[in-house]
Structure formats: C-alpha cells, structure tokens
Ligand code: SF4
C-alpha cells in the first residue's frame with residue numbers, strides 16, 4: 001500500500017508548498033494602489049501585526065458579524081489545528097512532548113472538529129442568504145474535510161492501525177525505500193483525502209487565512225496625521 | 227426575512243450619452259468587442275491591485291457580510307449582499323483567470339460574461355455606495371467598494387458610463403465645481419451670505435474668495451454655497467475662522483472638495499480633480515489647505531492627495547497637510563480661542579450620523595478614533611441634549627445615508643429610500659426614546675440625501691443639520707479674546 005500512498009503524498013506535499021509559494025508571490029506582485037485601511041487602524045507596523053495576530057487567533061471580526069458562524073468556524077479551526085498537532089505522534093516514538101500532552105483529548109477534539117464542520121454545513125444549507133452564495137465547491141470542501149475527519153476518527157477509535165508501522169512510514173517517507181503499510185482501506189481513504197486537500201488548499205478559497213494577511217484594508221497602518 | 231431575488235433589478239442610473247462619455251475620454255456607446263475588452267480590463271485590474279486580487283481570491287463564502295449592507299437590508303435583493311455583488315465580478319474572473327473556473331466552471335460558480343451579466347454589473351455596481359460597512363464585518367476584510375469601483379471603471383471604458391457621475395466630473399473640469407456654478411455667481415452668493423449673517427448676528431463676518439495671500443485655502447463641497455443645510459455649515463466655518471482671527475479664502479478655481487473620480491474608480495480623473503486644488507493653493511499663495519464637511523472629499527484628501535499630486539511642500543509643514551475644518555474648530559475650542567454656549571441650542575435635541583468615509587476611511591485629529599470624538603465633543607459643547615443612536619449604527623459600523631458613492635441622483639430615488647431605511651429606524655428609535663429633534667451630519671452627500679428622503683419617513687426635510695451649523699449657532703461672537 002505504501003508504494004501507492006507514499007508517492008501520492010509526496011506529490012501532494014510538493015504541490016501544496018509550490019502552490020503556497022506561487023500564491024504568495026502572486027499577491028505580492030500586485031501593487032497596493034492606495035491607502036485603504038479600514039479606520040481606526042493601528043498607526044504602526046507593530047500595531048498592525050498585533051491586530052492581525054489577535055484577529056487570526058480569535059476571529060474577532062467574525063464574532064462581531066455572526067455569532068453562530070463564529071462558534072462553528074472557530075471551533076472547527078481550533079480543533080483542526082490541534083488535530084494536526086496530534087498527528088505529530090507519528091513523527092517519533094515516544095510521541096513528542098506537546099503531542100503526548102494533547103493525546104488524551106484526541107476524541108473530544110475530533111468531536112469538536114466534526115461539530116464545527118457539520119454546523120458550517122448545516123448553516124450553508126439552512127440560511128437562505130448563505131445558500132444563495134454557495135456553489136458546489138463550497139459544499140465539496142466541507143464534504144472533503146468531513147470525509148478525512150470521519151475516516152480519521154474511525155481509525156483512531158479502532159485498533160486497525162498499527163501506530164508503530166505508520167510512524168515508520170512517516171519517518172521513511174522522504175527516503176528512497178518506503179516502509180510497508182498493512183492493507184487498510186480506511187487509512188487509504190484518510191490519506192488520499194488529505195492528498196486532495198493539500199492540492200486544493202493553495203488554489204481555492206481555503207487559502208483565505210494567508211490572504212487576509214496581505215489585504216490592504218487590514219494590513220495597512222492608517223495614514224498618520226502629520 | 228428571506229431574500230427576494232431580483233427585487234431591485236429594475237433600478238439603475240441613466241447611462242451617460244455619447245457626449246458625456248467622450249468628454250471624459252471614454253467611448254460614446256457600448257463598443258462592439260465589449261466582452262473581450264471587459265475580460266482584458268478585468269485581468270489588468272486584478273493583477274494591478276492587491277486589494278482587488280484579495281477580494282477575488284480570498285472570499286470563503288462565509289456569509290458574514292450578507293446582511294450587513296444597508297441596500298440589502300432595505301431591498302432584500304440577494305445581489306445586494308456584498309459577497310453576491312462581488313460574485314458578479316468574481317464569477318467572470320474565475321471563468322477566465324483561474325484553473326478550476328476554466329475547466330470546471332460548474333464546480334466553482336464561474337460564469338461567462340454575457341449581455342445579461344453585463345447589465346447586472348451596471349445595475350448592482352451602482353447599488354453600492356462604496357461605504358465599506360461590509361468590509362468591517364468581513365473576516366478577511368474584503369473591500370466591496372474596490373470591486374464596484376473597478377467594475378464601474380471597466381463599464382465606462384467599454385461605453386457604459388453613468389450619466390450623473392460623468393456630468394459631475396465634466397462640470398468640475400469646466401467650471402471648478404460639481405454644480406457648474408461660475409465664479410461670478412459664486413461671488414454674488416458669498417456677498418449675499420455676508421449680508422444675511424450681518425443681519426442675523428450684527429457681526430460683519432467675511433466670506434472671502436480668491437484672496438491671494440490668505441493663510442488658509444478652504445476647499446468645500448459646492449453644495450455648501452447654496453443647499454440647505456449645507457450653507458449653514460459654511461456660515462459656521464466662517465464664524466469660527468472669523469472668531470479665531472485667521473485669514474482664509476475660498477477659491478473659484480477649486481470651488482469643489484468632492485471628487486467623483488473616486489466613485490467611478492478612475493485614477494486619472496481622481497488625480498485631475500485633486501490637481502486643481504493644488505494649483506489653486508499655489509496661485510493664491512496660501513500656507514494651509516483645509517477641507518470643509520464632505521466625507522469622500524476628506525477620504526481622498528487625507529489618504530490619497532499626497533500620492534495623487536506631488537509637491538505640496540510649499541504649504542506650511544507645521545500644520546497637517548491637509549486639515550479638516552472640524553480639527554481646526556476642535557483645537558480652537560480646546561485652547562479656549564473660541565467659546566461655545568449650549569444655551570444657544572436649547573431648543574434642539576440632537577443625534578449624530580457618522581459619515582462612512584470619515585468613520586471608516588479617514589481619521590481626524592491626533593487621538594485614535596478622533597473622527598468619532600471630535601464631532602461629538604463639539605456637538606456636546608454646543609448643545610446640552612445630545613443622544614447616540616444604537617451602537618451598531620454608529621462609529622465604525624455606521625450605516626450609509628443611502629446616497630453615497632455617486633448614487634445621489636433622482637432616478638435612483640427608490641434605492642436611496644430603501645437604502646436609508648436602516649438609518650431611519652435608528653433615528654426613529656432615539657426620537658421615540660429621547661425626543662430627538664435633529665440629526666447632525668458632516669458630509670455634503672449625507673445632508674442632501676437626508677433632506678430629500680426625510681419626508682418619506684415622516685420627518686421634516688430640515689431635521690438634518692450641519693455640524694458647523696450647530697457649532698456656529700452656539701459660538702459666542704461677542705467675546706473679544
Ligand atoms: S460597500 Fe457599502 S454599499 Fe457597497 S456592498 Fe458594502 S455595505 Fe453595501
């Protein structure tokens with residue numbers, strides 16, 4: 001199985017990294033034409049940086065705009081971040097300290113992830129304004145994430161994967177000889193889903209996080225009064 | 227309340243005719259290869275502006291903005307949801323400039339630009355007052371005004387300019403102001419004002435124009451010369467400057483602060499209109515440049531003027547370049563150079579409407595949030611009864627008056643009334659609770675819009691006041707300091 005998954009995963013990682021670099025290059029080459037910061041804004045670079053960090057961590061603006069979306073959106077993003085960190089368990093045995101510290105909460109975090117995703121999905125279907133602006137891809141992104149997360153949850157709650165084996169696979173991913181993996185369709189689905197996600201991420205709306213950092217309305221200091 | 231698709235599809239501004247188009251260097255009518263040209267221009271615009279590129283690429287369709295636009299709130303037309311307004315452009319951008327849009331258009335909502343979509347561009351990019359309220363609520367800060375500006379500029383370049391904005395820009399080039407008031411008429415009006423004010427107050431207050439060597443050039447929206455309540459604001463500026471003993475002048479060459487170049491998204495016209503002001507300042511040899519009460523004029527002046535016109539360093543660097551009249555009044559009041567007396571406004575109970583371009587696109591004074599505190603300080607010092615409208619309708623989240631962004635034209639009246647409904651609800655609330663008598667504004671467009679649509683909502687047309695009208699009325703003209 002690793003003979004299929006390993007090259008796909010490597011390609012997906014390469015596409016993702018190259019895609020991110022390309023997108024950032026692309027947005028940076030477009031000039032900022034005018035001062036269009038939404039005021040009041042910070043008046044220094046550091047002030048703006050602080051503001052953006054707060055925004056990135058808390059989704060403050062979304063909270064102001066729509067509390068239900070914020071609840072599901074923030075929950076999803078936080079749980080996704082924690083889940084990614086927990087995947088660090090496959091880097092070494094024993095797992096890195098921070099991962100070991102989080103691991104007891106794995107199942108609650110994955111429930112949070114699912115609740116967030118399902119909440120976002122339901123909102124998209126139920127609120128007529130949001131349904132109006134949704135295209136197929138908006139639903140597909142959520143379904144893709146639900147599939148990956150669902151498969152992952154099943155994997156971690158069953159004993160069907162051998163953590164030792166997967167760790168060896170991850171450690172050997174960048175070598176020329178890929179360690180073998182026992183046949184497991186659920187694991188294959190999980191990894192293939194992740195490959196699709198890695199490829200889609202830089203080229204879709206999912207890239208909104210980094211783009212926010214380049215948006216002049218947010219990242220410009222306000223024009224000083226001098 | 228549910229959405230009503232196409233509710234305002236029928237509302238659109240008059241197209242500019244061939245003459246009005248050609249006067250600005252645009253084609254006189256829809257060009258034959260409009261489709262190709264629009265798509266080319268769109269690509270250029272997106273590559274040439276980071277804000278527009280982010281607007282096209284970063285929207286995650288979260289829906290946070292969908293109920294934040296006053297035009298959506300008043301019309302329920304889903305195309306007035308900011309994200310859907312952007313989608314009119316985004317769908318074409320995706321179709322031609324993204325991989326998925328080219329090969330899987332059905333997946334990502336990419337669309338070919340056809341005649342119907344072109345009409346929708348014209349309709350709905352002119353149902354956006356470019357107020358940027360949506361941007362305040364967008365998690366990634368997408369600026370829909372950048373989209374509607376770019377859209378309007380593209381439309382003008384293929385022959386679909388908007389009559390009202392084009393006419394205004396043409397008049398400024400020819401006569402120096404939006405109204406096309408010639409210099410001599412302006413001088414007459416100002417002389418008349420001097421007489422009126424003398425009669426009212428017993429004090430000889432001057433309204434100087436084209437006086438070389440004055441310290442301050444005051445550039446103000448031309449509505450200040452004749453419209454109500456704008457002219458009372460102009461009288462207020464004159465009283466303040468008189469009382470402070472500063473020498474100032476208006477200019478017949480730059481008798482307009484407004485800059486409709488911004489609304490139509492044309493860098494070239496915005497620059498040309500800004501340049502007149504620099505030339506007037508140089509010709510008159512003034513030391514300071516001061517702007518009157520006009521929202522977008524202040525936005526352009528504060529944020530863009532120095533980029534648009536180079537070489538303003540002949541002005542006195544000890545003062546901010548440019549300055550807003552409210553900053554000057556506020557400073558004079560703080561220093562005690564002018565005195566305000568609340569008893570003079572005893573008959574009034576006022577509330578303040580923050581104008582979008584001052585509230586969200588500019589700043590005033592040195593303190594953060596000065597654009598909110600400066601007018602409020604002045605109003606509270608001028609009137610004992612001051613009341614705030616609900617907080618989600620003020621300051622950074624203020625609602626547009628409904629007539630901004632080049633929409634202040636009669637054929638859009640239905641839209642203007644529906645777009646003002648949200649503000650009117652907030653106004654009604656404070657009227658009911660606190661018996662508010664007047665709403666104060668510091669933007670020429672807001673004032674014109676409100677005095678026109680107030681009667682539709684059961685208010686007298688003169689229940690809107692200029693900031694400097696209230697200040698001017700409270701100003702103690704007797705004290706010799
Ligand atoms: S800029 Fe203002 S008018 Fe335009 S879509 Fe946003 S909220 Fe509506």
Ligand code: SF4
Nearest residue numbers: 285286288289291364
């Ligand atoms: S709030 Fe911003 S990201 Fe969300 S739908 Fe509106 S424009 Fe798109």
